[in-house]
Amino acid sequence: MFLVRLVYASRKSPDFNESDIEQLLASARKHNLANHVTGLLCFNRKYFLQCLEGSRARVNATYHNILNDPRHNDIVMLDYREVDSRKFDAWSMGYMPESSLTTPLNLRYSGTPEFDPYDMSGESAYQMMLELGATVPVI
Template sequence: MLVHLLYASRAAHTMSGQDLVAILKQSREHNAGAGLTGLLCHSDGVFMQLLEGGRDAVNARYQRIASDPRHKDVILLSYAEIAEREFAGWTMGQVNLHRLNPGLVLKYSATSHLDPYSMSGRAMLSLFRELVSSGAIECS
C-alpha cells in the first residue's frame, strides 16, 4: 500500500549550503534503496519534506527523522493512502527557492513568507503540486 507523508521541522543548528547538499545526497541514496520518492524544501532553517512509498518504509523514515537530533519541532502536516505516486520521478527533488514566486505562496498562505507552521497540510501539498508544474523542482 502506498502512502504519502508531509512534515515540517526546524533545523537544530544553522545549515550551510554544503550541509544541504550532503542531506540531499544521502536522502537520494537511501530513498532509492527503500523505494521512497518525494520533495524537500529548506527555507530559513525550516525543512518541509514530502515522502511517498510503501507504508512501512515511509513510517520508518519519518520515525528516524523525528528522532534525529538535527531536527526539532517536527510536525506532521499530511498523511494519507494514495493510489499512485505524484513525485515518482525524484528519489528526492529539491525546491529551487530562487524560482519560488511569492505570489504562489500567498495563494496558499496568509503571507508571502513560506512558513509551514502557519499553513495547513492540504495547502502545503497543493503548493508542492504547483511547484512541480511550474518547474521549480531540481533533481540530480
C-alpha cells in the first residue's frame, strides 16, 4: 500500500464563516481517523491550505470529497507524490489558525508577507506546513 502526500489550496466560499471551522474539523477528523488519513489544515479566513497523507486510495477518495465540497472553491492541487513516511502522523487533521501564519513565516516561504497559498509552490507550501507542525502547538 503506497503512502502519498497531497497538498492543495482553496478559497473559502462567501457563506463559510470562521465559526464553521470547528464543525468542518470535527467531520474531517472523524473521516480521517476511520481512513488512516493524517495531515494539517491552515486557514486565514480567506484561504485554505491543506496537506493530506495516507494510502493512495484513501487520500484520493478524501480529495474527491473535498473537491465536491461547496464550502470552498478555486481548488488547486499544489503537489501530489508518493512518500516513504508520514510527517503529520500525530494528527488526524491538525489545525493552524490565522494567528500561526505569521508575517516572517509567509515571507520565508512566499513572495508576500500575507498568507496566500496561491502564491506558493507546492514545495514551499509543504515546507511551511512542516515548520508549523514542528514549532507551533497544533490545535
